[in-house]
């Protein structure tokens with residue numbers, strides 16, 4: 001199969017890491033098709049948890065990521081009035097998995113992946129929006145049609161053409177909350193500690209993630225219907241109205257972020273599907289199993305997919321068998337993560353005052369050491385040694 005023509009649809013985290021992983025295994029004929037006009041990326045930052053940095057190490061990407069990523073020590077939970085509720089010990093998770101969890105801007109991550117792709121001479125064809133997959137071919141909106149032996153659907157959660165082909169439809173599920181995401185950088189120090197701060201309101205949440213002393217990203221979130229009036233308003237004004245009276249750190253962070261670096265996102269995930277492949281098409285990353293940002297694991301799972309997919313395709317001579325084995329290996333873990341993300345979101349975006357009070361009281365009594373170990377156990381499932 002090493003000479004098979006492989007097309008990867010989508011140059012996101014999943015598509016790029018899959019191309020790198022397949023190349024490492026000796027696959028020679030890989031092309032990536034991407035609808036965007038250039039290598040730009042939307043979004044602020046992400047945490048590459050230790051399960052993802054484990055894989056990035058295997059893909060020889062970790063050295064570059066460590067240069068620009070920030071080590072996270074704790075994930076602190078606080079009320080909107082800055083009362084401490086408890087903290088997930090990220091160092092404990094990292095110790096159990098054997099790698100560091102690193103926060104990174106989307107732009108930096110994208111640049112590292114794209115540079116690697118260039119070094120490996122893998123072609124990315126931008127400005128190619130797939131419209132349909134049929135009879136082993138992909139049809140693009142520029143009238144091009146391309147045939148491939150293997151098509152990897154890495155075209156994300158919202159409009160995946162590959163998912164539509166495999167599953168018969170592609171219907172992401174709106175989970176009744178929105179995110180305003182932002183990224184900021186300054187010449188003056190902004191952050192003193194490498195801790196994620198997770199402020200809980202009632203139907204509202206604000207998270208702050210430092211990357212370095214001078215750089216970090218954040219997300220304000222609120223339970224809202226689709227197309228709410230907030231969508232059309234000035235992001236910063238609204239954020240100050242909603243979160244400006246919470247911890248003073250939040251107000252400063254919002255005010256210090258440039259308007260053009262703030263985005264409003266309606267948040268969707270997917271119901272898990274039990275079939276990720278059809279004929280020569282296999283889904284990876286969000287196209288196969290998108291989880292909410294509250295899972296913290298979407299990109300990390302796409303990176304794990306890349307590693308396992310390439311390993312299985314390397315060993316297995318029969319394409320269909322390879323796809324079956326890949327899904328079998330990945331279904332349970334990704335489904336648990338998707339459902340955990342939904343459950344956490346249900347609790348965070350519940351608007352009932354009584355519920356929120358009880359939730360915060362319970363949070364005070366959680367055994368965070370055990371929680372950290374439980375998270376590490378789940379995230380380390382299926383990882384290479």
Ligand SMILES: Cc1cc2nc3c(=O)[nH]c(=O)nc-3n(C[C@H](O)[C@H](O)[C@H](O)COP(=O)(O)OP(=O)(O)OC[C@H]3O[C@@H](n4cnc5c(N)ncnc54)[C@H](O)[C@@H]3O)c2cc1C
Nearest residue numbers: 010012013014035046047130155156285286297298299300
């Ligand atoms: C606010 C927010 C915060 C998050 N934080 C984290 C985090 O901290 N940690 C984490 O692990 N995950 C996080 N995630 C999830 C993570 O962003 C996704 O799971 C991850 O980007 C999935 O990667 P992907 O490559 O599968 O899809 P994407 O990154 O969506 O890439 C899909 C690519 O396919 C292209 N494409 C789409 N349709 C077509 C088409 N028809 N033709 C050609 N190209 C197409 C798109 O342009 C895109 O480049 C977060 C998500 C959100 C929304």
